[in-house]
Amino acid sequence: MPFWNKELETLPRQKLEELQFSRLKKVLTRVYQKVPHYRKKFQDTGITPTKLKSLDDIKYFPFTTKEDLFVDYPYGLLTVSPEKVIRLHTSSGTTGKPKAIFFSKKDINNSAELIARCLVMTGATKGDILQNSMTYGLFTGAFVMHYGAEKVGILVIPAGPGNTERQINLMKDFGTTMLHITPSYALYVASVLYDKGIDPKKELKLKRAYLGAEPYSEETRRKIENMLGIDIYNCYGLTEMNGPGVGFECPYKDGLHIWEDNFLMEIINPETGEPLPDGEIGELVLTTLNREAMPLIRYRTRDLTRIISEPCRCGRTHRRISRILGRSDDMFIVKGVNIFPQQIEQVLMGIKGVAQNYQIVLESYDEMVVRVEIDRELFDGKIEKLIKLKEEIIEKIRSATLVKPKVELLEPGTLPVSEGKAKRVIDKRTI
Amino acid sequence: MDKVYIISVFAENKPGRLERITKVLAEANINILAFSITSTNGFGIIKFMVDRCKEAFQLLKEKGFTVSLNETIGIEMKDQPGGLYEVVKILSSKGINIESAAVYVAETRKKAYLIVEVEDTQKAMEALKGENLIFLKPIE
Numbered sequence: 001m002p003f004w005n006k007e008l009e010t011l012p013r014q015k016l017e018e019l020q021f022s023r024l025k026k027v028l029t030r031v032y033q034k035v036p037h038y039r040k041k042f043q044d045t046g047i048t049p050t051k052l053k054s055l056d057d058i059k060y061f062p063f064t065t066k067e068d069l070f071v072d073y074p075y076g077l078l079t080v081s082p083e084k085v086i087r088l089h090t091s092s093g094t095t096g097k098p099k100a101i102f103f104s105k106k107d108i109n110n111s112a113e114l115i116a117r118c119l120v121m122t123g124a125t126k127g128d129i130l131q132n133s134m135t136y137g138l139f140t141g142a143f144v145m146h147y148g149a150e151k152v153g154i155l156v157i158p159a160g161p162g163n164t165e166r167q168i169n170l171m172k173d174f175g176t177t178m179l180h181i182t183p184s185y186a187l188y189v190a191s192v193l194y195d196k197g198i199d200p201k202k203e204l205k206l207k208r209a210y211l212g213a214e215p216y217s218e219e220t221r222r223k224i225e226n227m228l229g230i231d232i233y234n235c236y237g238l239t240e241m242n243g244p245g246v247g248f249e250c251p252y253k254d255g256l257h258i259w260e261d262n263f264l265m266e267i268i269n270p271e272t273g274e275p276l277p278d279g280e281i282g283e284l285v286l287t288t289l290n291r292e293a294m295p296l297i298r299y300r301t302r303d304l305t306r307i308i309s310e311p312c313r314c315g316r317t318h319r320r321i322s323r324i325l326g327r328s329d330d331m332f333i334v335k336g337v338n339i340f341p342q343q344i345e346q347v348l349m350g351i352k353g354v355a356q357n358y359q360i361v362l363e364s365y366d367e368m369v370v371r372v373e374i375d376r377e378l379f380d381g382k383i384e385k386l387i388k389l390k391e392e393i394i395e396k397i398r399s400a401t402l403v404k405p406k407v408e409l410l411e412p413g414t415l416p417v418s419e420g421k422a423k424r425v426i427d428k429r430t431i
Numbered sequence: 432m433d434k435v436y437i438i439s440v441f442a443e444n445k446p447g448r449l450e451r452i453t454k455v456l457a458e459a460n461i462n463i464l465a466f467s468i469t470s471t472n473g474f475g476i477i478k479f480m481v482d483r484c485k486e487a488f489q490l491l492k493e494k495g496f497t498v499s500l501n502e503t504i505g506i507e508m509k510d511q512p513g514g515l516y517e518v519v520k521i522l523s524s525k526g527i528n529i530e531s532a533a534v535y536v537a538e539t540r541k542k543a544y545l546i547v548e549v550e551d552t553q554k555a556m557e558a559l560k561g562e563n564l565i566f567l568k569p570i571e
Contacts, residue, residue, distance in 0.1 A: 374441065374497065381439025381499040381548075382530065383469050383476045409474050410443060411497050 001251075001314055004120035004152070005113070008261055009316045016317055019261055021055050023289035028052060028061065031295055034079040037072050038297065058264060058287065059275050063298045066099065069240070074100040077294050085293045089140040091239040098138070101239050104293040108147060111242040114259050115148020118248035121257075121314070122208060122233050124178060126153030129205075131176040133159050133167060133185065134213065140243025141213050145180050148245060154178075161185055164192050171204050179209040180244075183216035183224070187356040188417050190227040201229035210235050212244050215324055215342050219349030223356070234323055240299055241286055247321055255308040255320030262290045265321070266298070267307055278309040281325065303327050332360075332425055334368045339401045341424045344370060347396045353378045353389045357415040362427045368405045370397060373412045432556050432566045434502045436484040437465075437533070437546060440477045441497035444470055449477060455494050461487045465535040465546055480535055480546055484569075502552040504559070505535065505544045505567025518545050518564065525558040535567065 003009050011019065028049035031038040041062045042048060051060060068077075075082055086105055090098035103111070124130075130149045134141035136158060149156050157170055161182070167189060170176060179186065186209060193200050200206055206228055211221070212235040221232050236247035236256050246263060247256035258265050264287040267276045276282040284301045304327070308320040326340035333339070341360060348354050348370075355373040363369055372393060374386070390407050398404045416423075442448040449468075456463060456479070465480040481487045484500065491498045508514040522529065527549050535544040544567045549555045 376497045379439075379441055379497045379499050381437075381476060381478070381501045383471065384530070386441070386474065386476075387471060408443075411441060413495055414443070 002120050002123065002125070004117040009117060009121075009318065011261070011317055013317055016260055017055060020264055020289060021052075023261075024055065024058065024264055024287065025049065025052055027287070027289060027291075027295045028297065030079050031297060035077055037068065037076055041068075055264070058266065058298065061298055063273065063285065063300050064296050065300050066302075069099045070097055073097065075102075077296075078102060079295060080104055080293050087143075088138070089143070089239055089243065090138045099239060101140070101242075102293045103242075106292045107242070107294075110262070110290055110292075111144045111245060112147035112151045114242070114262060115145055115245040116151040117259065118210075118235065118245050119149060119152050119154065121248060121250050121316075122210075122231070123251065124149075124152060124154060124208070128152075128177045128207075129155045129157065129175055130178045130180060131157045131159050131167070131170055131174075133161050133179060133181040133189075136160050140237070140239050142180075144237075144243040144245060145210070164189055168193065168196070168198065171206065175205040177205050177207045179206065181209060181211060182213045183211045183220055184214060184356075186211060186224050186228075186232075187220065190224055191356060194227065200227070204228075206230045208233060210244075212237060215327065215330065215340075217342055217346040217349055218323070219346055223349055236303075236321070236324060238301055238303075240296060240301075241288065242291075246286070250312060250314040250316065252313050254312070255322050257312070257316050257318045257320050260318045263287065264289055265307065265319070267305070268300075270302075270304070278307040278319075281306045284321065330425070332362060332427065334362060334403050335366050337401060337403050339368075339403065343400050344397060344405075345424075347400050348372060348393065351389070351392060351396065353385075354393070355412050357412075357417070358424070359415050360425045362425065362429050364429050366429065368403055369408060370405045371408045371410055371415065373410045373415060376412045432504075432560065433569050434552055434556070435480070435505045435546070435567055435569050436488075437501050437503045437548065438479045438481065438484060438488050438491065439499045439501055440479070440491060441474065442477055443474050452477060452479075452491065452496065455491060455496075456481065456487060459483075459487070459490055461490075465533040465544075467531065467533040469531060478531065478533060480533060501548055503546050503548050504552060504556060505546050506559075507565035507567065508543045508545050510541065510543050514543070515545060521559065521562050521564065522547070522555075525555070527555045527558060537567075 032049050045062045047060050084104050085102040087103040089101050132142050136142040146156050208231040210233050225232050233249045235244050237244035247258045249256050266285040267282040268285050270283040284303045284305050286299050287297050288295045304325045305321040331338050331340050348358050353375050355375045357373045359371040361369040393407045462482040467478045469476050488500045506518050508518050529547045531548045533546040535546055
C-alpha cells in the first residue's frame, strides 16, 4: 500500500486527535482575534476559545453557514491581510452571489499536498498521465487537482471539459492513464467512444478515473467502470473546503477517507443541529484545521452522510464517510415527499434498456416527469417491450420514492449533454 | 420460404420525426414498399419495408436513429374478398400470434402481401410449410 505521507496518514488515533486539538485551539483563537464576524458570533453564543478543553467541546461553538459567507462579503472572513491571498475561487453561484474562498500560498501548497495523498493512495505514481477534464477557472476542481498531481510528478494534461472529439484524441495521442472528470461527462465520453467503435480497453491506456463535483450512484460507477475497463475513485470536496481532496476513496472503495489532520468532521442532525454519533446519517459539518487565509469553523456542508469509524484495511487511521447520500440543496419536494435526484438515478441505472442520460422535470400541479433516454443497443423494434420498460421505470421509482412519476422515453441524444455539472432537475413550478 | 426484413425506428411522438426518417431514405434513393406506425402515449415505432433493407438499416443507424432490423414473413394474399381471412385463418390454426403487421402491395391491384412479425419467425415458418401459401421473397 503506497503512501504519500505515511507518518501523517497512519498517525495513531490518539496522536491524530492531539494534533487536531492543538490545531483547533489555534484556529478558534485566530478567528476570534482577527475576524469580527466570528468574534461577534462567538460572543452572541457566549463562548470564547478558552472554553475548548477537548475536541468534543466544538459542539458549543456556533455553526458557519453559506449565509455567513455573504455577511462581510467578499473579504470579511480573512484572517490574513488581503495582500497575503494569492488566489480566489468561487462556488458556481448559480443562485445569486457566489461563495468566495481565498487561498494563501501556504493554502495552495497544502491543498496540493492533500491531493497528492489522495492520488498516491489510489496507486498513481510519477509517470502517470492525468487528463484533467474539469473546468479551469473560478471552480476549484481543476486547479487543486492540477497542483496536487504535479506534486506527485504526474504529467498533467489541462484539457478542461468539453470538445469530446479532442478529449479522445488527447487520450489516444498522449496515452492518458487517469481522468479527472464529472460522472455525467464520463458517461458521455464513454458513450461517444462506444459510438465511434473505439474499444477503450484495447486502444486507450486508461487505468483509473477520479469522479467528483456531482453526486452519482454506485450503479453509475459500475457502469462507467465496465464501459471503460478502469477503476473509478469517488472523490469528495467542496469549494468552501479547498475543493477536491477533502475525502477520497482508497483502493478498498469502502467509504472516503477524510484527512482529519486538516478537517475536523462532525455529523449533526440537520433539523436540530445536535451532534450525532459515528454511524448515524446526518449532515456533515467541517472545520478547517490547517488553513491560513480563510479558516471556516463548523461549516455546514448540507451534505448528508455518516462516519465510518471502523479501521480501514488500507492502514490509514483517518476515518471515512460513506458516499454522499444527498445534498440537502439538491433535494426537492414533490407531493410532500423529499426526493434526492440520486434516488432516481440509482433506480434508472439499475434498469436494462435505459441509457445514461436522464432529467427530472417538476411540472405545476406537483407532477414529477422523469425523462429517460433509451439504450439504442437494446432496442429491438418491439413496442410491448418499451411499454413494459416504461411501466418498470414508473413502478421502481414509485417504490423508491413513494411518488408515482410520469415517464417519457426519449431517443438517445435528445437530452442536453452536460460537460460540467449536469443539470438533472428542472423545476417549472411557480409556487 | 425466406425471411424478409423490416426496419423498426423508435420515435417520440413529435412533429417532424417521420419527415427526418423518410428524408434519409429518399436521399439514399431507397424505395419504401410498406410502412406502419404504432404509437402509444408519448412514443411510437415506425416500421418500414424497403427495397435495400440492410443498407437502410446501417444508414439510419449511422444517422443516429434508434433502429432495429427485424425478421418477418411475407405471405401473398389474394386481392379479393376473403383474401386476408384466408391467410389469417391459417396463421391462427397454427397458433401463430401476429405481433405487428403491414401490407405490401406488389403490383397494384394484382398482388398484396401481408407482412407479419411474430414471436418466433423460424418456428412460425416451419409451421406454415406445406400450407397452400405463396411467400414473398427477400428483395435483396
